[in-house]
Amino acid sequence: MRIAVVGAGPAGLYLSILVRKRFPDAQITVYERNRADDTFGFGVVFSDATLDIFERYDPESYARITEEFAYWDDIAIHVKGEVHRIGGNGFCGCARATLLTILQERARALGVEMIFQTEVDAEDFDDHDLVVVADGINSAYRQRHSEHFGTSVDLRPNRFVWMGSTRPLDAFTFLFRETEWGPFIAHAYQYERGRSTWVFETDPDTFERAGLGGLDEAGSAAFMCQVFADFLGEHEVLTNRSIWRQFPMIRNARWVRGNRVLLGDAKATAHFSIGSGTKLAMEDAIALYEALVAEAEVPAALTRFEKGRREEVEKIQHAADVSLVWFEHVARYLDFEPVQFAFGAMTRAKAITYDNLRLRAPGFVARMDRAFAEGVRKQGFDVPLDEPAAPMFQPLRLREMVVPNRVAMSPMCLYSAQDGVPNDFHLVHYGSRAIGGPGLMFTEMTCVARDARITPGCAGLWNDEQEAAWARIVDFVHAQSATNFCLQLGHAGRKGATKLMWEGIDRPLEAGGWEVMSASSLPYFPDSTVPREMNRADMDTVITDFVLATERAERAGFDMLELHCAHGYLLASFLSPLTNHRTDAYGGNIENRLRFPLEVFIAMRAAWPAHKPMSVRVSATDWAEGGLTPEDSVAIASAFREAGVDLVDVSTGQTATVSRPLYGRMFQTPFAERIRNEAGTATMCVGNITTPDQINTILAAGRADIVALGRPHLSDPGFTLRAAAWYGAKDIHCPPQYAPGKDQVFRNSVRDRADLEDLKARGRPKTRAELRSPAATVAS
Numbered sequence: 001m002r003i004a005v006v007g008a009g010p011a012g013l014y015l016s017i018l019v020r021k022r023f024p025d026a027q028i029t030v031y032e033r034n035r036a037d038d039t040f041g042f043g044v045v046f047s048d049a050t051l052d053i054f055e056r057y058d059p060e061s062y063a064r065i066t067e068e069f070a071y072w073d074d075i076a077i078h079v080k081g082e083v084h085r086i087g088g089n090g091f092c093g094c095a096r097a098t099l100l101t102i103l104q105e106r107a108r109a110l111g112v113e114m115i116f117q118t119e120v121d122a123e124d125f126d127d128h129d130l131v132v133v134a135d136g137i138n139s140a141y142r143q144r145h146s147e148h149f150g151t152s153v154d155l156r157p158n159r160f161v162w163m164g165s166t167r168p169l170d171a172f173t174f175l176f177r178e179t180e181w182g183p184f185i186a187h188a189y190q191y192e193r194g195r196s197t198w199v200f201e202t203d204p205d206t207f208e209r210a211g212l213g214g215l216d217e218a219g220s221a222a223f224m225c226q227v228f229a230d231f232l233g234e235h236e237v238l239t240n241r242s243i244w245r246q247f248p249m250i251r252n253a254r255w256v257r258g259n260r261v262l263l264g265d266a267k268a269t270a271h272f273s274i275g276s277g278t279k280l281a282m283e284d285a286i287a288l289y290e291a292l293v294a295e296a297e298v299p300a301a302l303t304r305f306e307k308g309r310r311e312e313v314e315k316i317q318h319a320a321d322v323s324l325v326w327f328e329h330v331a332r333y334l335d336f337e338p339v340q341f342a343f344g345a346m347t348r349a350k351a352i353t354y355d356n357l358r359l360r361a362p363g364f365v366a367r368m369d370r371a372f373a374e375g376v377r378k379q380g381f382d383v384p385l386d387e388p389a390a391p392m393f394q395p396l397r398l399r400e401m402v403v404p405n406r407v408a409m410s411p412m413c414l415y416s417a418q419d420g421v422p423n424d425f426h427l428v429h430y431g432s433r434a435i436g437g438p439g440l441m442f443t444e445m446t447c448v449a450r451d452a453r454i455t456p457g458c459a460g461l462w463n464d465e466q467e468a469a470w471a472r473i474v475d476f477v478h479a480q481s482a483t484n485f486c487l488q489l490g491h492a493g494r495k496g497a498t499k500l501m502w503e504g505i506d507r508p509l510e511a512g513g514w515e516v517m518s519a520s521s522l523p524y525f526p527d528s529t530v531p532r533e534m535n536r537a538d539m540d541t542v543i544t545d546f547v548l549a550t551e552r553a554e555r556a557g558f559d560m561l562e563l564h565c566a567h568g569y570l571l572a573s574f575l576s577p578l579t580n581h582r583t584d585a586y587g588g589n590i591e592n593r594l595r596f597p598l599e600v601f602i603a604m605r606a607a608w609p610a611h612k613p614m615s616v617r618v619s620a621t622d623w624a625e626g627g628l629t630p631e632d633s634v635a636i637a638s639a640f641r642e643a644g645v646d647l648v649d650v651s652t653g654q655t656a657t658v659s660r661p662l663y664g665r666m667f668q669t670p671f672a673e674r675i676r677n678e679a680g681t682a683t684m685c686v687g688n689i690t691t692p693d694q695i696n697t698i699l700a701a702g703r704a705d706i707v708a709l710g711r712p713h714l715s716d717p718g719f720t721l722r723a724a725a726w727y728g729a730k731d732i733h734c735p736p737q738y739a740p741g742k743d744q745v746f747r748n749s750v751r752d753r754a755d756l757e758d759l760k761a762r763g764r765p766k767t768r769a770e771l772r773s774p775a776a777t778v779a780s
Helices: 010-022 048-057 059-069 096-110 139-145 205-208 216-225 277-294 298-328 338-346 356-361 363-376 424-435 464-480 537-554 571-574 590-605 630-642 669-679 692-700 711-715 720-725 736-763
Strands: 002-008 027-031 043-047 070-072 075-079 082-086 089-095 111-114 130-133 151-165 172-178 183-192 194-201 245-252 260-264 396-398 401-403 405-408 440-447 484-488 561-564 614-619 647-651 683-685 706-709
Touching: 002 010, 010 027, 010 277, 043 048, 043 096, 043 183, 043 194, 043 277, 048 089, 048 183, 048 277, 059 089, 059 096, 059 356, 070 183, 075 338, 082 338, 082 363, 089 096, 089 183, 096 111, 139 260, 151 205, 151 216, 151 298, 183 216, 245 298, 260 298, 277 298, 338 363, 356 363, 356 614, 356 692, 363 692, 401 647, 405 720, 424 440, 424 464, 440 464, 440 561, 440 706, 464 484, 464 537, 484 537, 537 561, 537 590, 561 571, 561 590, 571 614, 571 736, 590 614, 614 630, 630 669, 647 669, 669 683, 692 706, 692 720, 706 711, 720 736
Parallel strands: 002 027, 002 130, 027 111, 075 172, 130 260, 405 440, 405 706, 440 484, 484 561, 561 614, 614 647, 647 683, 683 706
Antiparallel strands: 043 089, 070 089, 075 082, 151 194, 151 245, 172 183, 183 194, 396 401
16 A cells, blocks of 8 residues: 555554554655644643553554653642542643654654655645545645535634643643633643643633733733732743634544545544543544455545544534533633532533542532532521432422422323323323322423314313313322422414324324414425414414413412423424514514513413412524524523523424434533523423433533433333432332332342442552552652
8 A cells, every 4th residue: 555644643643653563565654744843732631541542552652652641630620719629530641742753753663754844735646545634623635625525614712722831730720710801711731740731711702801812922921820820820831832713623524535534633623621632633543544454445444434433523522512612601600609610610521420420539529419408408498418418309499389309200292182181091101200209290281272282192271171180180199299290381383283293293184184373374394284374363362272271270280380482383483583484573583582472471470370380491492594592592581581480491493394403412401501500590401311310410510400301201100219219318209008119229229339339449440640659640
């Protein structure tokens, strides 16, 4: 093989090393525009797990790298005069120049040719078998062929600058400072004796107020010395082409063009807040090497590389996206108690969780639990502080309703009613889940009129028979459990007159349908029933239907009421610009689009007892261009809060068929977090939340006040009871008929948890920092 590598960064060099080792006859030439000893920035950082990979693939370069690295085990978070240290992380840092020198020497020893101070064009190597384009973020080849690669560049708003310092560090250090201009953040770590990397970051408004755009390198360094003077002391801040920039999140739909392949930052970037840029590049090199080994021909190898590597890269980029957004909005959290702020910082990217931290840093989580319990005490609850319950088993007050724990069962349509009347299936479904112990349980969307149904199987509350059937279920729930029962009321709008979910979700009925209406005359699918655009008389009728259903809900004995304004149903169709094309007072800006949903809510609130809470379900984003913006969702939540809502149930999407959600664990939680901390209202989050660990993580980090789960409750009616046993929350209610089962699961959980934590502790390899002598782990 003849291989040309454009760019002598870690990706190109490491690939050359691996390929040359395996294929000694390969002719590999690396071209670099800079000199061999040029480097920009200061240090690079790897986790122990990444070093383990390097050890497997090239022990020789691994040995050199580990000789040069500085090791540490802790993350230290400095905020509001407090320092929280969390151990068990296993990081190491090395000067970028040192890493490049090691890789250059190793490549040269293997016979790789390297040509520096030479500008080449990746188009120039048609006589080569493979051309590796590893020329960084500003790759000329990728930019030239951006349409082929499907390049997207998301230039993030925060400003950052790479600098260095002589300040020694013994932990990966985050420092947060509130100043007269706004918040500043420092990401810092030691990479060699007497040298540490410092990435300073701030939001664009603070950057402008501080006048940083008008300062040169020396001026910026002096300014940051001033901001972090209490920590830096007499240590200077160093510069090396330290220019304030915005971070570009680069993604490419394709990585291969002919026999040319993008690698490293040319292919994809990941934000520095998860320390993965160099890791991503070198692991790209490993994946491409493995593909070249597995396939006899280069085209097949490149296909294998892209297909096999893409999922992992996208996972890392997703984690980086979540992490960088946390730092972009750090001002939201600066009013938190320092320990909760630190917990949020540790868990921002979802890889680290409550249980994970409890195993590695039990003292830190104990402080978090106490701080959470202290917040609950301020709400008037006499909860213990010395041995507080886990966050999910702390109570919450909504008006006069006390929710005994923070677990909710989501509203989930069952499509099993007859003429809107819930039956024995509903009694068993809701009754068994209530006995399982959630603090709050929601009905499926219950429709306020016959023509308000989604499907013929939807439950309703527009006549006496339905009211009596719901009262029977409510009475059972109240008699046999401590679960609060919330009725969700809604109107299907343009998504009505459709088939049962398992017969074709959202597909129009072939027979037996009914007229539908919406904010505008726009069908959901092109072949869906075309809705009638609502007029004032229609609006008045709908308001009356909701009020009558509200009065029936009170007579049936429900504890709480929720108005459904999400998922593209009638009221949601007014809120979203994708479905509201009106030109009257109910269309246009967000204030006008809110008008009718608020009219409905205000009328319901007036008919609902003042001591009972109400919630509203919203879609915080349409996941589509031209749809609801994050600012819209905060405005919507704020308007409902001012109208008297007690809880915002934050969902997303399902508004239009053009929606393209970004699914993943807890994928909707960031929207609940933003609404909670910007609109100042209690929120409930939903969406691919499956474990008690995730619930505790969300609550402890201040991302929501209640966590709702749907499918986990379908498969396990005792989900909350089992979680209570796992965390030792003995006060959870259980009917006497089931008490022996409760006793058994609590006894077993004590042993099972101890066994699992012991197994995890024994199975966790010691970090390299732990394995080194104490003297070697102390920075000097």
